[in-house]
Amino acid sequence: LNFELKKIDWNSLIESKDPHVSWPLFKNTLHTLCNKYIPKKVIRHQFEPPWFDSDCDRVRREKEKWRVKANSENGTNYDREKYRKSRRDLKKIMNLKMRINVQDDDDTSLI
Numbered sequence: 001l002n003f004e005l006k007k008i009d010w011n012s013l014i015e016s017k018d019p020h021v022s023w024p025l026f027k028n029t030l031h032t033l034c035n036k037y038i039p040k041k042v043i044r045h046q047f048e049p050p051w052f053d054s055d056c057d058r059v060r061r062e063k064e065k066w067r068v069k070a071n072s073e074n075g076t077n078y079d080r081e082k083y084r085k086s087r088r089d090l091k092k093i094m095n096l097k098m099r100i101n102v103q104d105d106d107d108t109s110l111i
Contacts, residue, residue, distance in 0.1 A: 001037040005030075051101035052094075059090045 008029065014022035063086035069075055070083040 001033055004033050004037070049098070051097040053097065056090075056093055056097055059086070059093050062086050063090045 010026075013029070014025055017025075063083070066079060066083035066086045069079040072079075
């Protein structure tokens, strides 16, 4: 994408044109290149974000297991404490995965 953007002679494309004409030209050019070079991420399910992976699912299942035990009639203080801990673990990993997905500052090839 960056290579293609550098190849474009922006001065000749938008030089001495009205901003109302230049902006759509710039926007269409950028949009076309973005569609060509940036892959689309398919979300498998409406409630499953793209960063939700097997690590998140493993921790979610663990949390659900402890929730069932803690809320059962035979639930002990130990079960409730394990459920609280598993909830915290799930929140931590979800926040981490989301942050990694949103912020990729180490990649110098990004615009």
